[in-house]
Amino acid sequence: MSGCVFCGIVAGEVPAFRVADEPDGVAFLDTRPVFAGHVLVVPRVHLVTLAELPDDLLPGYFALVQRLAVAVEAGLGAGGTFVAMNNKVSQSVPHLHTHVVPRTKGDGLRGFFWPRTRYPSDEDARDVAARIAAAL
Template sequence: MVCSFCDLITRPDDLGIVDVGADTAALLDHAPVFFGHALVVPIVHVEHLLVAPSELAAMIMVRTQEVARAAMLAYHADGILTVTNSIISQSVPHLHIHVIPRRRGDGLRGFLWPRRRYPTDATLADHRNALGLG
């Protein structure tokens, strides 16, 4: 199977490529939520965040921060939405972080909804304990 991101990274003259570095690339999303919507991807093929080596995940987040700062300036954004999918809703099976410039009142709604509260403190504690990180 040919990965569209791996293929794109090898074509430095493609208009969708913002930057290709030693470890990561920044690409414009071909169907942006808002103009300037970029993707940060590792150069090496990694399917999703859950299987990425920790060092690579850290490098991707540093590059995501740089792209987010650039997008804030370039698009006079009020904020940035950064998001990644792992497995479900991942249209390209290559790790990528979406960097989406946002403005107050831009109309983006329902992306992470519906949301609800834990009904009881006991339910909250059960879910905290289920993650088992502490």
């Protein structure tokens, strides 16, 4: 898509520090990493959200994400990885992308990047779960 920086990277028109370039997607270093080795994995086709990823592309794309999570850990000697995706809200580039961030114990990253809360009651939790299940 014209004007999409990630499409430009996929097409080789925008420079990037590529980690993988495969039929199922392209992976490259984030230019503003949480930690060194923070990789972005994008599908080759321009899609904005996970909901738009066609069923036939799911296995290959997520297999690539899975392999990258293992490679980031092994290649950098990390203790683990944080794998995440934003859809619409907080999505800085409107092209589907998955973050693979190396983690080490004591790295300062605490769970998610926002405060965690609890449900006021089990009844509230059941109601939220039922609303999601009904939409599914």
